[in-house]
Amino acid sequence: xxxxxxxxxxxxxxxxxxxxxxxxxxxxxxxxxxxxxxxxxxxxxxxxxxxxxxxxxxxxxxxxxxxxxxxxxxxxxxxxxxxxxxxxxxxxxxxxxxxxxxxxxxxxxxxxxxxxxxxxxxxxxxxxxxxxxxxxxxxxxxxxxxxxxxxxxxxxxxxxxxxxxxxxxxxxxx
Numbered sequence: 711x712x713x714x715x716x717x718x719x720x721x722x723x724x725x726x727x728x729x730x731x732x733x734x735x736x737x738x739x740x741x742x743x744x745x746x747x748x749x750x751x752x753x754x755x756x757x758x759x760x761x762x763x764x765x766x767x768x769x770x771x772x773x774x775x776x777x778x779x780x781x782x783x784x785x786x787x788x789x790x791x792x793x794x795x796x797x798x799x800x801x802x803x804x805x806x807x808x809x810x811x812x813x814x815x816x817x818x819x820x821x822x823x824x825x826x827x828x829x830x831x832x833x834x835x836x837x838x839x840x841x842x843x844x845x846x847x848x849x850x851x852x853x854x855x856x857x858x859x860x861x862x863x864x865x866x867x868x869x870x871x872x873x874x875x876x877x878x879x880x881x882x883x884x
Contacts (some may be wrong), residue, residue, distance in 0.1 A: 722853040741874040745844040752815040770817035771796035
């Protein structure tokens with residue numbers, strides 16, 4: 711269920727999304743949510759490491775079903791923006807399930823580092839095509855303009871900003 715803070719009477723919602731323009735809500739960006747292309751070392755041994763972005767059209771890929779681009783991954787590479795139709799062998803709307811599928815060696819996944827970070831840090835997943843960065847997402851706090859000055863909103867915004875900082879702990883490994 712998609713929450714509309716105004717219509718549903720909430721003081722604030724926390725949302726991971728791409729930046730959007732909305733006149734009805736204040737959107738307060740807390741921290742960028744970086745995403746990476748990654749796979750298990752076993753997958754790399756079996757299929758080889760991709761060396762070109764076009765390899766994603768032939769290698770098994772795991773994609774997030776709620777993105778408007780679907781199995782067309784958009785990212786920025788050394789030569790600028792690029793979009794590639796991936797060989798989508800598995801699709802779901804849960805990044806943790808995609809992570810588990812990548813860990814099982816089922817394909818290359820485009821995952822947020824807050825989901826893949828621990829596995830990247832331990833080597834259970836490895837980044838691939840590191841010269842390409844998927845389009846950014848951010849963690850946002852959304853609240854109606856009428857609540858902008860409320861003390862409870864201001865305190866929660868400050869707390870969350872302090873908690874995440876400029877570089878979240880899950881982004882400490884590439």
